[in-house]
Amino acid sequence: MKLKLLFVLTLASVGLVTPAQAENVQHTQQLMNSRECQRCDLREVGLVYANLSGANLQEADLSLGNLAQIDLRNANLRGANLAGAVLFSADLRGADLTGADLRGADLRGAQMGGVVLEAANLEGANLVGAFDIPSQILTAEDLYMWGLAEAQRGNFRGAIAYYNQSIGLKPEFPHAYLARGISRFRLSDEPGALQDAERAEQLYLAQQNEQGQLAATRFSEGLQALQEAEARGSRGRGGNFLNFLGSLSTVLLRFLF
Known part of the structure; x- marks a missing residue:
């Protein structure tokens, strides 16, 4: 899969600014309390520095979320919507992103050792400086x-x-x-x-x-x-x-x- 290098950064990828509060607060609380939030509405959620290792976020909508420096080691993100999400310096080691939508996501500096990206959509994703990127998605x-x-x-x-x-x-x-x-x-x-x-x-x-x-x-x-x-x-x-x-x-x- 050929990736497109983003020379012009969008506001979402530039800032660690707090995004508009559009996420479902109930779903956010459920995630933080139980680490179980399948199909949750977490659009534009702010989870900077959150520790969600091993969380179940299968098919959750995290689009445009600010997930900078989040810990998602070994998390289940199968089918999750992460389009436009800021995952700057996120720890994604061992995470399952099978079928995830990562279009336009900011993955600069992310830790990606052992991540599963089968059938994931990485069109326009910014992976500059990411670590241990799976070789099959790079040219x-x-x-x-x-x-x-x-x-x-x-x-x-x-x-x-x-x-x-x-x-x-x-x-x-x-x-x-x-x-x-x-x-x-x-x-x-x-x-x-x-x-x-x-x-x-x-x-x-x-x-x-x-x-x-x-x-x-x-x-x-x-x-x-x-x-x-x-x-x-x-x-x-x-x-x-x-x-x-x-x-x-x-x-x-x-x-x-």
Whole structure:
């Protein structure tokens, strides 16, 4: 299942603000007292930091709810409606979300080890920074895009972590190698950057991608020129090369569109 990275956050995903009080108070109290609330009406409920591990919320309506940092370990959420819900940094380890509606849900930073997502709808869900995401719901392209987003924020180590995962899923994905090379260069790992640039160039050539091959070749040649300049005692990194890197970031984003 291909996920769509959300670059523009909605109000629901930005805030830990208290949502409008639209939930059924009786159902909320039932849930907190017994942890049993099948088919309950909990729309727009506010349950920030709540401990509901092992709760039975099968087919409950939690749409647009603020569930940031909630503990839902091993909870039964089969068929639950979590569309648009804020699950930022939620603990979902071992939860059963079979058939759940998670469209547009904010799952950034969520703990997802052992979660069951069979037949779940994750269209538009934001999983950036989530931990232990089941591999069957991710693509190499998703991870590559997340890496680009981290690089744009200046988090080059985080970007490399995503590129590594992308390459792990798709070892012959040249965009990820080239992007990782740029992040390595930004961290002053010039040998690693050159290695990635050369690997990307080889893959682009094999895949007959002329635009990609040209970008990788220019990056590789620029790195080699910098290394030669440093060997001669010149420490300057070259304004033209840095300008090229800036334009290359735009090219990397365009590759998938």
